[in-house]
Amino acid sequence: RKEVEQDPGPFNVPEGATVAFNCTYSNSASQSFFWYRQDCRKEPKLLMSVYSSGNEDGRFTAQLNRASQYISLLIRDSKLSDSATYLCVVNGFQKLVFGTGTRLLVSP
Amino acid sequence: DAGITQSPRHKVTETGTPVTLRCHQTENHRYMYWYRQDPGHGLRLIHYSYGVKDTDKGEVSDGYSVSRSKTEDFLLTLESATSSQTSVYFCAISDGSGRALYNEQFFGPGTRLTVL
Numbered sequence: 001r002k003e004v005e006q007d008p009g010p011f012n013v014p015e016g017a018t019v020a021f022n023c024t025y026s027n028s029a030s031q032s033f034f035w036y037r038q039d040c041r042k043e044p045k046l047l048m049s050v051y052s053s054g055n056e057d058g059r060f061t062a063q064l065n066r067a068s069q070y071i072s073l074l075i076r077d078s079k080l081s082d083s084a085t086y087l088c089v090v091n092g093f094q095k096l097v098f099g100t101g102t103r104l105l106v107s108p
Numbered sequence: 109d110a111g112i113t114q115s116p117r118h119k120v121t122e123t124g125t126p127v128t129l130r131c132h133q134t135e136n137h138r139y140m141y142w143y144r145q146d147p148g149h150g151l152r153l154i155h156y157s158y159g160v161k162d163t164d165k166g167e168v169s170d171g172y173s174v175s176r177s178k179t180e181d182f183l184l185t186l187e188s189a190t191s192s193q194t195s196v197y198f199c200a201i202s203d204g205s206g207r208a209l210y211n212e213q214f215f216g217p218g219t220r221l222t223v224l
Contacts, residue, residue, distance in 0.1 A: 043215040
């Protein structure tokens with residue numbers, strides 16, 4: 001089993017839609033969690049950190065379920081500019097484990 | 109954006125030649141990392157550094173060495189490049205202080221390496 005697993009997608013949604021991604025992780029001792037966004041041929045950029053039960057930043061909401069060992073990312077009112085690959089990242093100690101990413105395509 | 113640069117940004121080389129990639133930061137962060145990204149594998153840690161002259165191996169360190177003689181510079185060397193090392197290489201940094209447990213990392217723009 002991979003340490004971090006994501007549905008690769010792509011998720012094709014129209015502008016204005018709400019879309020959710022899930023990610024599961026295998027290490028129950030993991031302490032912190034992140035969502036990164038990666039545009040084509042660019043570096044990953046930190047989108048959100050998830051420190052406890054979840055947090056919200058504008059149109060983006062991240063939630064953590066420790067009991068079931070999954071993290072979710074909800075994007076409301078999708079914009080064309082949200083088209084990217086979203087990486088689920090789980091922290092051990094001073095190391096990050098990256099999922100392979102979920103690709104989102106937002107169309108007009 | 110965090111002050112991280114990588115050089116070169118693109119390189120084509122031949123099998124068996126040595127290659128050195130450079131990561132430079134202006135954030136004075138303690139921790140620096142080298143990753144490679146390949147289709148189907150996501151980002152994989154090659155080596156990391158937790159201070160000047162302090163380095164450790166990641167999950168895919170074979171064929172790579174690193175050096176860190178100054179806080180701001182972290183070098184990745186492929187002693188004898190092979191075609192399997194064709195990849196995109198990202199450097200990342202984190203400050204590792206206070207919120208070390210959370211270890212948010214910030215990435216450089218990447219280097220595209222092709223080994224023929």
